Amino acid sequence: MKIAVCIKRVPDTEMRFAIAADGKSVDPAGLKFDISDFDGYAIEVALRLNEQQGPGEVVAVALGPDALQETLRKALSIGVDRGIHLKCDAVPFDGLSIAHALAAELRDAGYNLILFGRMATDTGNGTVGAMTATLLGLPLVTAISHLEIKDGRGTAHRELEGATETSTFPLPAVLTIDEGIARPRLPSLKGIMAAKKKPIDIRPAALGPVRLTVEALELPPERTGGRIVGEGPDAVPELVRLLQTEAKVL
Amino acid sequence: MANAFAFAELRGGAFRKVAFETVTAARMAADASGGGEVHAMVFGAPGTAAVAEQLGRFGADLVTVVEHPGLGRYAPEVFSATIAAALRGGSYRAALFPASAEGKDLAPRVAAALDLGLASDVTAFELNGDAVIARHPAYIGKAIATLRLTGQPALLSLRPGAIPAREAPRTARTTTAAPAVDPAAARVVVTGLAPRGAAKLDLGEAPVVVSGGRGLKAAENFKLIEELASAFGNAAVGATRAVTDDGWRDPSDQIGQTGRVVSPSLYVAVGISGAVQHLAGMRTSRVIVAINRDKDAPIFKLADYGIVGDLFEVVPRLTEEIRRVRREG
Ligand SMILES: Cc1cc2nc3c(=O)[nH]c(=O)nc-3n(C[C@H](O)[C@H](O)[C@H](O)COP(=O)(O)OP(=O)(O)OC[C@H]3O[C@@H](n4cnc5c(N)ncnc54)[C@H](O)[C@@H]3O)c2cc1C
Ligand SMILES: Nc1ncnc2c1ncn2[C@@H]1O[C@H](COP(=O)(O)O)[C@@H](O)[C@H]1O
Numbered sequence: 001m002k003i004a005v006c007i008k009r010v011p012d013t014e015m016r017f018a019i020a021a022d023g024k025s026v027d028p029a030g031l032k033f034d035i036s037d038f039d040g041y042a043i044e045v046a047l048r049l050n051e052q053q054g055p056g057e058v059v060a061v062a063l064g065p066d067a068l069q070e071t072l073r074k075a076l077s078i079g080v081d082r083g084i085h086l087k088c089d090a091v092p093f094d095g096l097s098i099a100h101a102l103a104a105e106l107r108d109a110g111y112n113l114i115l116f117g118r119m120a121t122d123t124g125n126g127t128v129g130a131m132t133a134t135l136l137g138l139p140l141v142t143a144i145s146h147l148e149i150k151d152g153r154g155t156a157h158r159e160l161e162g163a164t165e166t167s168t169f170p171l172p173a174v175l176t177i178d179e180g181i182a183r184p185r186l187p188s189l190k191g192i193m194a195a196k197k198k199p200i201d202i203r204p205a206a207l208g209p210v211r212l213t214v215e216a217l218e219l220p221p222e223r224t225g226g227r228i229v230g231e232g233p234d235a236v237p238e239l240v241r242l243l244q245t246e247a248k249v250l
Numbered sequence: 251m252a253n254a255f256a257f258a259e260l261r262g263g264a265f266r267k268v269a270f271e272t273v274t275a276a277r278m279a280a281d282a283s284g285g286g287e288v289h290a291m292v293f294g295a296p297g298t299a300a301v302a303e304q305l306g307r308f309g310a311d312l313v314t315v316v317e318h319p320g321l322g323r324y325a326p327e328v329f330s331a332t333i334a335a336a337l338r339g340g341s342y343r344a345a346l347f348p349a350s351a352e353g354k355d356l357a358p359r360v361a362a363a364l365d366l367g368l369a370s371d372v373t374a375f376e377l378n379g380d381a382v383i384a385r386h387p388a389y390i391g392k393a394i395a396t397l398r399l400t401g402q403p404a405l406l407s408l409r410p411g412a413i414p415a416r417e418a419p420r421t422a423r424t425t426t427a428a429p430a431v432d433p434a435a436a437r438v439v440v441t442g443l444a445p446r447g448a449a450k451l452d453l454g455e456a457p458v459v460v461s462g463g464r465g466l467k468a469a470e471n472f473k474l475i476e477e478l479a480s481a482f483g484n485a486a487v488g489a490t491r492a493v494t495d496d497g498w499r500d501p502s503d504q505i506g507q508t509g510r511v512v513s514p515s516l517y518v519a520v521g522i523s524g525a526v527q528h529l530a531g532m533r534t535s536r537v538i539v540a541i542n543r544d545k546d547a548p549i550f551k552l553a554d555y556g557i558v559g560d561l562f563e564v565v566p567r568l569t570e571e572i573r574r575v576r577r578e579g
Contacts, residue, residue: 169437212367214398226551226555232564240572240575
């Protein structure tokens with residue numbers, strides 16, 4: 001199958017970070033960047049499908065400034081066949097703006113499947129995949145935790161609150177991938193060498209209009225009044241008293 | 251004066267708690283734009299109209315019930331096309347969805363179909379002239395973004411529990427409508443819905459969540475957590491990934507970046523260190539209690555109340571006290 005995986009370059013979530021001087025973005029100083037967590041699962045799903053179902057092609061598509069070439073190279077070293085870099089100076093926060101550019105690239109390009117992460121770990125939006133699918137007019141299942149493809153049709157599971165939903169869909173289709181579906185492999189030395197020769201096409205990103213912007217970014221409010229009530233079981237009565245009279249949650 | 255739209259989520263013929271929260275938020279939006287009406291939409295199998303009037307309690311003026319034998323389960327293409335048609339046909343100031351599994355699937359479909367902006371997983375919002383200003387956790391909860399959304403209607407999905415349902419009773423008019431597209435023609439078809447576990451209180455709906463971490467040491471010790479939860483009477487049990495990875499609890503109990511996001515009135519963290527990925531799933535809880543034997547555990551930075559001590563001594567005592575308090579009223 002010909003499979004596209006949309007991957008985003010995001011700050012490494014393990015790192016502690018600071019808000020930049022503009023008060024609306026993250027200070028990039030000292031940050032490591034990597035493929036967004038869920039997008040890593042999406043790559044793994046694509047690679048496994050082609051390993052199981054015979055030869056195909058996995059194409060990674062990433063939108064953003066030049067720095068993301070490094071991210072695309074990493075995807076290539078894991079086993080992705082080629083990369084497409086949709087170039088723009090800054091990535092908008094508005095998912096629909098990004099979706100317009102991705103849809104323009106992916107439309108009529110012969111993909112059997114187009115995969116996304118359930119949500120990018122920087123925006124926390126979880127909207128780009130569903131929006132791109134809608135713009136393309138393709139069947140869509142989001143946040144899937146299980147997938148089977150057979151004879152041009154798919155079956156997927158999604159985890160709802162307290163229940164698992166099963167759906168079926170025809171290919172070509174768009175899927176957004178939840179974690180847990182397939183543990184991502186690491187780049188091998190051989191993969192890293194091979195990646196150097198794999199192609200990355202660069203094209204300008206045809207972003208859509210931006211209607212959602214970040215006015216301010218803050219660290220979450222420090223919870224004030226937080227305190228250690230006491231040590232050991234003897235502190236329990238005081239805790240319960242506070243929950244009743246002060247916090248009023250009992 | 252402008253109206254607001256709410257998608258009211260139903261599961262198994264009954265409203266989910268988020269449905270009332272969504273209608274409450276729509277009521278806030280309509281009131282803030284000069285006292286317009288709240289129009290709610292519900293999808294379901296024939297017979298759904300019977301529950302529709304419940305939404306009047308939370309401020310809905312009009313409930314449109316889209317009934318069809320093919321709509322007993324979620325039908326993404328039908329729901330989104332029907333909502334898009336309703337939004338096209340009315341001049342709404344805002345359209346509200348829950349940021350539940352269903353709402354997160356639905357809202358971006360509607361946004362793209364109408365070419366409208368969407369602010370997702372919103373914890374608070376206000377109308378500001380032609381814009382909506384919304385708060386949204388970003389960077390897996392490490393930062394809070396203030397977003398500016400332009401365009402009408404403004405589409406928002408609301409983090410479950412962030413905007414509690416509030417009664418604003420009125421008598422809702424009810425009308426039925428046909429789906430905008432034929433359910434039989436949908437490409438994506440939901441073929442099954444399998445409940446996980448027994449009929450326990452859902453994590454996202456429970457007013458109290460008691461969660462256990464690796465400090466519990468073994469799967470069987472979770473009975474301490476279960477007992478504390480049952481002492482509260484209205485609590486669900488959560489867990490960290492360390493625990494679900496080890497198979498001590500079902501993966502669906504996991505709270506955090508890669509698990510459920512909850513905002514209960516009370517969150518009790520037992521034997522949990524407070525890794526940022528866990529905090530991402532519970533940081534917006536109203537009151538947080540932590541029990542940990544390490545006084546430097548990061549969870550204490552977030553907790554409103556902490557007890558430093560051995561959970562195997564503290565938790566049974568707490569269970570006893572909560573039982574006593576509830577008994578004595
Ligand atoms: C990409 C990614 C995604 C992740 N997603 C999630 C997620 O969604 N949810 C999540 O929870 N984690 C997630 N994690 C894992 C996270 O980083 C932590 O490893 C995990 O939350 C730790 O769980 P814990 O607090 O139970 O265990 P630990 O960190 O081992 O903490 C155990 C705590 O118990 C205390 N303790 C031990 N014995 C006792 C006792 N007798 N009495 C009292 N206290 C005691 C210890 O002092 C310690 O603080 C993710 C990690 C990654 C890399
Ligand atoms: N700039 C981008 N380039 C490529 N893919 C992206 C980009 N932004 C978002 N995506 C994809 O869309 C998913 C959801 O992103 P979001 O809606 O921002 O949470 C991500 O997991 C990626 O798969």
